[in-house]
Amino acid sequence: MIRTENVGSPMVDAEIHFVDRGTIRADPNFAIEGHTVASIDDPSPDRGRIEAPVYNLLIEHPAGTILWDTGSHPDAGDGHWPSEIYAEFEHYDAHERDLETALGEVEYGTEDIDYVIQSHLHLDHAGGLYRFDGTNTPVFVHHEELKHAYYSAKTDEGSDAYVAADFDHDLNWQVIYGDRETHFEDIELIHLPGHTPGLMGLVIDLENDGTIVFAGDEFYLRANFEKRRPLGGGLLWDKRAWFESLRRIEELQRRYDAKVFCGHAPDDLEALRGGFS
Numbered sequence: 001m002i003r004t005e006n007v008g009s010p011m012v013d014a015e016i017h018f019v020d021r022g023t024i025r026a027d028p029n030f031a032i033e034g035h036t037v038a039s040i041d042d043p044s045p046d047r048g049r050i051e052a053p054v055y056n057l058l059i060e061h062p063a064g065t066i067l068w069d070t071g072s073h074p075d076a077g078d079g080h081w082p083s084e085i086y087a088e089f090e091h092y093d094a095h096e097r098d099l100e101t102a103l104g105e106v107e108y109g110t111e112d113i114d115y116v117i118q119s120h121l122h123l124d125h126a127g128g129l130y131r132f133d134g135t136n137t138p139v140f141v142h143h144e145e146l147k148h149a150y151y152s153a154k155t156d157e158g159s160d161a162y163v164a165a166d167f168d169h170d171l172n173w174q175v176i177y178g179d180r181e182t183h184f185e186d187i188e189l190i191h192l193p194g195h196t197p198g199l200m201g202l203v204i205d206l207e208n209d210g211t212i213v214f215a216g217d218e219f220y221l222r223a224n225f226e227k228r229r230p231l232g233g234g235l236l237w238d239k240r241a242w243f244e245s246l247r248r249i250e251e252l253q254r255r256y257d258a259k260v261f262c263g264h265a266p267d268d269l270e271a272l273r274g275g276f277s
């Protein structure tokens with residue numbers, strides 16, 4: 001990967017800020033296959049909901065300011081999301097944690113963003129794209145994702161978690177075709193199919209923090225990664241592909257001693273809030 005090619009040269013001088021987009025309440029069975037199961041010992045287990053953070057990343061990079069994901073639309077609970085989806089994935093503070101407010105907390109505005117990278121186009125990740133409607137801001141997305149998102153949103157097939165009104169805008173799409181592509185020094189976008197066909201992770205080499213993998217929704221929670229527990233069926237497009245993507249991230253962890261962050265893990269919050277450089 002990047003580091004081996006750059007032997008002897010300093011790593012990129014980039015800084016990553018956590019952009020807090022609020023919290024989704026959902027049954028952990030969506031995140032982890034068989035999370036809560038009845039048994040002889042526990043015939044009626046509690047089926048509570050967990051609080052899953054939603055976040056974006058603001059990357060100050062020598063090439064420009066990069067935004068990783070755009071979170072939920074502020075009207076998620078006011079009709080922008082289908083009510084059946086919102087009932088199960090309650091992003092109760094989407095309105096107050098809108099993109100502009102959250103970026104303001106790290107002293108940026110959408111007008112400062114030079115590039116957007118979409119890990120995928122699910123409704124809790126693509127809901128701020130309307131802010132870039134009609135602009136020239138490049139928006140990176142994997143071709144498998146863009147195709148699946150339109151297919152899902154415009155037909156009764158595919159997945160329910162895409163809302164056309166999130167991504168069907170006049171956007172400067174930059175379509176990624178490769179299994180791994182580099183568009184910014186020391187940042188690699190890697191294709192991680194499984195949760196969706198076109199999910200991408202972001203791998204970055206930083207001076208102070210070393211190699212970091214933002215795995216996006218390949219892993220909702222730490223147990224998906226650490227215990228190799230697949231996502232629940234509704235959030236898993238292809239289980240075999242998911243396991244292959246898991247092994248790919250495990251290899252990055254072994255080879256580069258990479259730190260791995262999940263898409264919605266409360267346990268990651270403290271480290272993420274601290275930022276990286």
Ligand SMILES: [Zn+2]
Nearest residue numbers: 120122195217
């Ligand atoms: Zn997702």
